[in-house]
Amino acid sequence: MGRLKTIARRTFLIGSAAVIGGVAFGVYTYRKPAANPLEDGLAQGEAALTPYVKIDADGITLITPRADVGQGAYMVQAALIAEELDVRLDQITADPGVPSAAYYNGTVAAEGFPLAATDDGLIARTGRGAADVAGKLLGLQLTGGSSTVPDAFEKLRVAGAVARATLLQAASAETGIPVDQLSTKDGAVVLPDESTLAYTALAATAAGIEPVQEVALKDPSEWRYIGKEMQRLDIVAKSTGTQEYGIDLQMDGMVHATVKCNPRMGGEMISYDATEAEAMRGVKRVVPITGGVGVLADITCRAFQAAEAVTFEWGEAPYPADDAAMWEQVAASFTADHQDSRFKDEGDVDAMEVAVEAEYRIPHLAHAPLEPMTATVLLDGGRLDIWTGTQIPRFMQVNAAKLAGLDAAQVHVHVLVSGGSFGRRLEDDYVLQAVELAMAEPGVPIKLTWSREEDMAHDFPRPLQMARARGAVSGGQVTGFDLGIAAPSVAASQLARLGQPAMGPDVAIVAGAWDQPYRIPDYRVTGYRVPPMVPVSSWRSVGASGNGFLHEGFLDELLHAAGADPLDERLRLCWHEPSRRVLEAVGEMSNWGDALPEGRGRGLAFTLSFGVPTAEVVEVTATERGIRLDQVYVACEVGRVIDPVNFDNQVKGGVIWGLGHAMMSEVTFSDGMTEQLNYDGYPGMRIYQTPEIEVRALETDALRGIGEPSVPPAAPALANAIFAATGQRIRELPLNKSVDFI
């Protein structure tokens, strides 16, 4: 690794600040100063510091501003700091910090314009809009787009290294021993006589020292944490029932609340009658809020029961009322005036001799994290406190302030661990509802908990999509591929709710399809924007989550029409070396080409998303009772694996997520309302359905996130395997509309 000097000049300026009883180290933002969230005790002029390391007499706190929604983000961020700070992971506390523009997600905000063609995260899509959005993004403290590791990798290590170097200086100042005779170990400076000075005891002295700017980052061969298996910081708490989630929060005087809003999302409440509900035991009040009511009670259970006793007259849905009407609107959008993008247009697909034509459909899908939406809010005088699990603390702070008529500085967001998200907590609707309730009951902490039914009815699903595809084959090869995809815009829907503009084409409509590394003589991918229908949102792997199925399902059709081997022909078509490597690896892992017994089949699919080429082979058996999933092989070129356990969890979790939804999940609408209101109607994969999954990481020096890229190839690999086993080509999800699974 190079000296920090180079890095620092390009990207980072390191600072420190005195805080009460200690010191905070951090990185100055370099485009636009942002107010320091650790403002207590800060000197004038140090407002641009982004603190990542705080040391005082109480201990060492590493600030990990990217949200942990189960993906291990706290662990990864803490490990990067600890690596250079030279502390043991059991010596530190990870703290998500407070919302601050200082914690902007710099992967895209500062380095990402124009964004890599392969990145289709929310921020990337936003960034494509217009240059003036960039300024706003500088304050974008957001978790998503598989961006945590790329954003944090240098920034957090540098913060750790500078803190360590400055603590060495402090020890030198206190002892008179030159720095080159000092070393560090496990949160302490080691003196030549092997006695130690704890960092915590040096913090006050360190606060008075100008932070060292030129530090060498460790050579990768010296890494103690990065690339090694680590024990998650939260693993004991999460294995003993002692992890506190938002839903578990208890406070003195707390009132428990739930809401019931128009199940036609965004529809109004015309009238309600809460007479019966308000007479029920434990019920304090029923409060009208935007689009529905909140029920305040002594405990959550009674709030849930009372909400069921309120009767309503709901307004109509502000969108087509059922799936038939929605599909009609989608089908009508394959027109020039709805064309949103044509980023891929090679050769002349209009002149090709069409061999195969097909139409594909994929449904709305809910996020449905197991912990329903919940937020605790206390409005007390001019101060609003919010405790919740969120991926967007900064947006939430601004939106909550606006609603309550406060300045953002008067809103204090306390980020809690989330029981899953999958993109759901990129919204702040549930928090704003809790703020409305708090405004009705100032001075009282109100914990809002959604019922599962309320959660499913207001999930902001992934949009439905339709594809119309045509292709050509010749001489055993795929020669033409023309894919049109019609979908509503997630970016427009979601950014509008965040109060942000969305301009230009929505890359998500074609992400994971237009940007695939194949060289096909006539090759075109067109996005068509369906006029807004149901409000939609980012869902694990966003646009690529569905487009992987559309692209790779249809490509498999063409490969078979050409009489080509799906692996060999993909390799022939693929120009991108890392992508070729993962295809070759998954071929080797799965013994691709070896004969399988009658009734068994292998399916291959590949998607390059979030910069991570990922190839998957699914093996199935067609039994008398239905399709059984036997085995999955995954190869991906992920860049650097920070923690092999977390990597394995994210890849396998993504495969299970992708397969389970492809097999049996859909959200449909009737009379404007979601028809699947709980896990009985919206099942996820169960353990008995889960195949063995073998994962191989091809590592490079690149930096990528791994929370999403294994999702897109899972559905097409399964559909292609079913075709291989049965000869049945399925072009609509979920697959159980066409076949049974066991």
Added chain:
Amino acid sequence: MKLKVNGTEHEVDVEEDMPLLWVLRDELGITGPKYGCGIAQCGACTVHLDGVAAKSCQVWAVDAVGVEVTTIEGLGTPEALHAVQAAWIEHQVAQCGYCQSGQIMLAASLLSDSPSPTDDEIDDAMSANLCRCGTYPRIRAAVKSAAAKLQEA
């Protein structure tokens, strides 16, 4: 009514048909059992009634009277782990972790019934609970590991 939870007697004044889950969470402040669905689909609320796994969202408070109720907090603690919890830590099963209290209670109940379950028996039993993060491969490994540890003991 009187409820015995994790060895401690509690007097609670609740409706007879209040789900045990909410008595535990909101009346007694025992929050290890989680609310996920309320209709016996996810199993995040799994506790033991006289040592047998049950979905506490489906158990009326009155039906828990006279029964030993054990929650994840009563199974073991960070300082004194149950073998299943130790295996869950060793295999780093949890991602978001929200379902894991229920998964652990279900696994502990399975292993007290069937000390060395086959792979199919593990899948059959553990299919009662749902994990949205997809931790199933590690759940399988952790159950086997816990079974082996309990056999040694």
